[in-house]
Amino acid sequence: MVIRFVHTSDWQLGKPFGKAPDDARAALQEARLDAIGALAAAARTHGAAFVLVAGDVFDSAEPGDRVFRQALSRMGGAADLRWILLPGNHDPARADGLWSRLAAEAPPNVVAATEPTPLAVLEDVYLLPAPLAFKRTVQDPTAWFDGAETPTGARRLGLAHGSIQDFGVGETATNQIAPDRARRAGLDYLALGDWHSRRQIDARTAYCGTPEPDDFGREASGEALVVELASPGEAPRITPVPIGRYQWVTDTWTLSAAADLDAPLAALSAGQDLKHLVARIKLAGLLTLGERVAVRERLEAGLAHEVRWLDLSLADLFARPTDNDLAEIDAQGVLREAAERLRALAGEPGEQGLRAMAALERLYVEHQKAQRIGAT
Structure with missing residues (x-):
């Protein structure tokens, strides 16, 4: 069975763009919401059944009612797709916060992956999510993937938000993910978020970048990845698709x-x-x-x-x-x-x-x- 899905991340809905003039700020903020529709269109064009959002759906844990409602409404309007959302470092899953509200108010096709436990997304396809409960953690949030049990023969997908390397800033590394996690955990694909530019780490691990560019100097930004899994054991086919407006x-x-x-x-x-x-x-x-x-x-x-x-x-x-x-x-x-x-x-x-x-x-x-x- 061929499986196709869209890998996206770092929507950061509600990003303030504080240095921009008022009219530009409003336009850039609206474009981030409009990217949801562009992602849905890309998913349909490529025959994807679901969309994985690898963290930082919102720019903060308090994005405001309009941004929150608009996000749910737009994903709910694409009811033919399943949207699986992961808490990131900008919007961690704090108790009784944003994600509790989202889980309670989200339409049926929107799933909040707030627990580190296998989640069935299709028949014989299981997602291993690594939600962040805090902005920073010194533990690798994907470490539990290695021992996660899924049915024999099932496809295993990982979803995480963090850095794959230490950038040497002199501080203790946080939210750092092992670069060979896909191999260790027997994953068919590891969908990562946090870096705002597209970057492929190995044949089964990639960052997709943000779907709507949000700063100067970003390489390979304004995209999402369409991932195709064909035969078991075969490396996924990863195709970048343009999403961004600006x-x-x-x-x-x-x-x-x-x-x-x-x-x-x-x-x-x-x-x-x-x-x-x-x-x-x-x-x-x-x-x-x-x-x-x-x-x-x-x-x-x-x-x-x-x-x-x-x-x-x-x-x-x-x-x-x-x-x-x-x-x-x-x-x-x-x-x-x-x-x-x-x-x-x-x-x-x-x-x-x-x-x-x-x-x-x-x-x-x-x-x-x-x-x-x-x-x-």
Whole structure:
């Protein structure tokens, strides 16, 4: 019998996205809920009978009533699929908390795997879940898999949330899973969550990543895995499928003139829908003061309104004020004198120089605005 299912994790529903503007924050939060529908569609397309969610269904143990109800409603709406949810480190199974409520209120096709005991998911297919009761534990939550008893000949699936390796941060490793757990426990497949990027550990062990990207610098994110088990003993077939709506990109653009902005803007727009783009762009280089202002205005008045969220850094884009720049402020008089003083201070190293340059740029911008208003 061929068995197919979807492996997903780290939905982190209710994630606050605190650094994003309000409109982007709301859109990114809604996209995480919408990923449930995309996962259901992928499951149907690939003939999967159930969906395994390997922890961190919610971003916290108190996601709020709307997020909680929306999650259950959307999974309940996909009644042709069975959804098996595992508590992770963001939403551990505390007594009388989120998971008790979920178990009591969930629709029949949604299962809370809150106990470390074999769970029958199909005929002759058993799931070994490793729910987290605490945010951190020094024990391997999958250790019990090795001695877990299931009927002879049954397929064995593992579901866990934790790290497969120690990242050497100088602290005691927590929620750490043995990299050879699938072999030790005789698992056909071990579905892992916690890492937000897809990563295959061995032929029978994989992280699927988060279905909706949630940060910059994630590789192989915005996906789920369709897992197919064919003949007993045969390694599973693991197929990544795209799920996410938003693409998160980060880049550095080095400019020596304002016109240098044309090429990276064109490359960013090529082949993708800008409204589904979250971009962290760092500008570097040395421009005249007028060019730096023009570049900033072009991005803030243009690209920032075309993408979902533009996180723009100009800290390494320096200005070299020219005589023409200062003449734009005021050919003579008080403003020109102030601009000259600021230009001199801007050449100083350290914080004072940075503040002087910021003040000079501000003076330039405000004077340009006043000139435009006076011309109308």
